[in-house]
Amino acid sequence: MKTLFSLTGAVVMLGTTLLTTSLAFEASEYLTLTRHRDSDGHLLAGPTHHQPQPSVIQKTVVPAQPQIFERRSTEWGMNAQEVKLNEPVQPVWELQSPVLEPYEQRVGYRRQIEEIDASLTYTFYEDQLAQANYLFEPKHDDAVDYVQDFHTVKDWITQSYGMPTSFQEIWLDSLYQYDQSLWGQALLRGHLKMVAEWRNETTNITLILDGGEDTIGLMADFDSVAIIAPAPMEARIIEGNPIVEDVSIGESSVRDEHSLDAPPMEALPVEKMPTESISPVQYPDTKL
Numbered sequence: 001m002k003t004l005f006s007l008t009g010a011v012v013m014l015g016t017t018l019l020t021t022s023l024a025f026e027a028s029e030y031l032t033l034t035r036h037r038d039s040d041g042h043l044l045a046g047p048t049h050h051q052p053q054p055s056v057i058q059k060t061v062v063p064a065q066p067q068i069f070e071r072r073s074t075e076w077g078m079n080a081q082e083v084k085l086n087e088p089v090q091p092v093w094e095l096q097s098p099v100l101e102p103y104e105q106r107v108g109y110r111r112q113i114e115e116i117d118a119s120l121t122y123t124f125y126e127d128q129l130a131q132a133n134y135l136f137e138p139k140h141d142d143a144v145d146y147v148q149d150f151h152t153v154k155d156w157i158t159q160s161y162g163m164p165t166s167f168q169e170i171w172l173d174s175l176y177q178y179d180q181s182l183w184g185q186a187l188l189r190g191h192l193k194m195v196a197e198w199r200n201e202t203t204n205i206t207l208i209l210d211g212g213e214d215t216i217g218l219m220a221d222f223d224s225v226a227i228i229a230p231a232p233m234e235a236r237i238i239e240g241n242p243i244v245e246d247v248s249i250g251e252s253s254v255r256d257e258h259s260l261d262a263p264p265m266e267a268l269p270v271e272k273m274p275t276e277s278i279s280p281v282q283y284p285d286t287k288l
Contacts, residue, residue, distance in 0.1 A: 074129070076129055076202060077224075077226075079129070080105055080122075083122055092109060095108075101232075104125060116136050116138050118135060134221075138218070143188050146184060146211075146216050150196075169194055170194070172193070173190075187210075187216050189211070190213070193209065194210075208221075
């Protein structure tokens with residue numbers, strides 16, 4: 001059996017670490033030896049322990065970087081093929097006409113953002129990237145953990161876009177408001193909604209944590225400012241040919257077919273209108 005040895009040394013002078021080295025060799029076990037010197041220069045050896053480790057020649061530890069929209073060099077206005085080539089994996093689904101509007105196309109991916117599972121959907125209008133939607137799908141035994149997920153995603157977006165332009169905790173019912181350990185119940189019952197927004201010259205972002213009827217949803221929408229959905233065809237027709245309605249009041253819409261050829265009756269001038277009251281029934285003057 002091969003054994004993996006790792007020797008880590010640190011020289012400490014007056015409480016200051018001057019040097020740290022790490023070497024590793026291929027093996028099925030990972031043996032760690034730690035040593036350092038105290039302030040008097042005496043060599044001290046720390047405890048030795050074993051732990052499972054992948055077989056590598058040399059390991060470099062780099063802080064984990066979140067997958068951020070811009071860091072994949074995806075830009076508004078890219079066509080669907082450019083986005084697919086830019087993505088490191090194949091899409092899991094695609095939709096277009098006739099399911100969607102003729103000008104619309106959507107491409108879906110699976111993602112993990114800050115260790116939170118998510119579905120990423122790109123939306124294209126007339127083959128130009130216009131939207132990116134993240135639907136997060138964490139699984140928690142305690143619903144209050146969704147609040148932490150909201151703040152985790154908010155911090156992730158802040159790394160690229162700066163501080164939110166607005167942040168709100170909207171309480172529709174204050175029953176659980178003053179006990180944060182119960183905020184998960186507030187979400188499940190629809191009492192609480194959390195919203196963060198970012199706005200700049202090119203992008204609008206809305207992060208929402210919402211719930212109700214024992215369900216909770218966490219979603220982030222990225223929208224292009226310049227690329228928007230075209231107006232529906234019906235709206236274009238109406239805009240080009242506005243409908244003029246006849247709003248005349250008091251005119252009869254039905255005429256006797258014999259009166260169609262007759263000239264229109266002139267209105268009686270106002271000054272000639274009779275002013276005397278007329279009895280509802282007048283009998284003719286009959287004489288025998």
